[in-house]
Amino acid sequence: MRMRERFRSLHAVLAARAEAGMTTAEYAVGTLAACGFAALLYKVVTSGSVAGALEALITKALDAKF
Numbered sequence: 001m002r003m004r005e006r007f008r009s010l011h012a013v014l015a016a017r018a019e020a021g022m023t024t025a026e027y028a029v030g031t032l033a034a035c036g037f038a039a040l041l042y043k044v045v046t047s048g049s050v051a052g053a054l055e056a057l058i059t060k061a062l063d064a065k066f
Helices: 002-045 048-062
Strands: none
Touching (some): 002 048
């Protein structure tokens, strides 16, 4: 009976360690995905057509008559 308790305890410790590693890996993948999305968004926003549209929008908003 004592041996079963030791086995269960060891199993619980190993399972907790395995989950901690998976959590770290999930954060790493999430961080890489966020960086990739940020780079793509930066390229889109700094493209000529989008930058021109944003500039026109801001200029129109600042020149509005109240």
